[in-house]
Amino acid sequence: MVSLKEQILLAIYEEFEKWAKEEKTVCSKGCTACCTQNVTMTAVEGDLIHRHIRENDQMEWFAGKLQEKGNTRRPEMTTNGFAAACLQGEDVESGSSGNESVCPFLENKSCSIYAVRPFSCRCFVSEETCKPGVAAVIPESYLSASTAVMQIVEHLGQGEYWGNMLDVLLALSDLPENRRYNQFLPASLPDQGRANLVKALPLPGFLLLEEEMKKIEPLIQGIFTHPIGEKSIEEILNNR
Ligand code: SF4
Numbered sequence: 459m460v461s462l463k464e465q466i467l468l469a470i471y472e473e474f475e476k477w478a479k480e481e482k483t484v485c486s487k488g489c490t491a492c493c494t495q496n497v498t499m500t501a502v503e504g505d506l507i508h509r510h511i512r513e514n515d516q517m518e519w520f521a522g523k524l525q526e527k528g529n530t531r532r533p534e535m536t537t538n539g540f541a542a543a544c545l546q547g548e549d550v551e552s553g554s555s556g557n558e559s560v561c562p563f564l565e566n567k568s569c570s571i572y573a574v575r576p577f578s579c580r581c582f583v584s585e586e587t588c589k590p591g592v593a594a595v596i597p598e599s600y601l602s603a604s605t606a607v608m609q610i611v612e613h614l615g616q617g618e619y620w621g622n623m624l625d626v627l628l629a630l631s632d633l634p635e636n637r638r639y640n641q642f643l644p645a646s647l648p649d650q651g652r653a654n655l656v657k658a659l660p661l662p663g664f665l666l667l668e669e670e671m672k673k674i675e676p677l678i679q680g681i682f683t684h685p686i687g688e689k690s691i692e693e694i695l696n697n698r
């Protein structure tokens with residue numbers, strides 16, 4: 459059964475997709491320069507991916523993919539950690555672009571876990587066709603919106619693993635529900651994944667100017683008021 463956190467995550471994905479559909483970008487299926495090993499995510503996003511793999515009986519294939527990991531980027535500061543530091547007036551850098559190796563889940567120019575890809579993949583777009591090593595041109599309001607949603611997703615997973623997608627997936631691969639990976643993954647790999655991760659943090663506030671907040675308010679409201687059972691996401695996140 460899909461957990462409450464996964465239900466909230468799916469609702470956040472849905473609200474973002476609704477909001478973002480009007481954006482004019484050049485992204486299309488088969489355009490894959492953005493599919494690198496730089497993707498970061500939370501444990502709840504990893505749980506959703508592992509559930510999908512178990513339900514589709516793809517664990518052996520997936521274990522092979524996890525072992526294709528290159529010299530992965532390991533960000534030290536989460537999005538909410540960065541936001542908290544900025545809001546306290548600290549002078550911080552957002553980190554390097556990291557490892558440009560191809561994501562192991564890219565097969566035949568498309569994402570083999572598309573239905574459950576993490577938010578970092580869902581929000582990555584460009585107004586101009588990207589080339590390897592050249593930054594995407596992300597519309598300004600879109601960047602504000604995706605950063606804010608990334609902060610909400612991290613808040614949802616607070617206290618749990620946060621970091622590179624491949625490390626998070628490895629770290630979760632020895633949970634009881636994932637025990638079938640024992641046959642396919644070296645026993646040391648989950649610990650290696652965990653060693654590279656930090657903990658997700660609560661939302662300290664958004665890094666948005668008043669103007670930016672006005673533009674993306676419908677999205678934020680859509681997420682917070684989205685019903686899950688008899689409560690809204692905001693009520694659940696605030697334990698009301
Ligand atoms: S972000 Fe760049 S590489 Fe990715 S689909 Fe869009 S244009 Fe292509």
Ligand code: SF4
Pocket residue numbers: 492493494497561562563564565568569570571572575576579
């Ligand atoms: S998970 Fe899918 S969308 Fe994300 S980088 Fe990998 S192949 Fe691309």
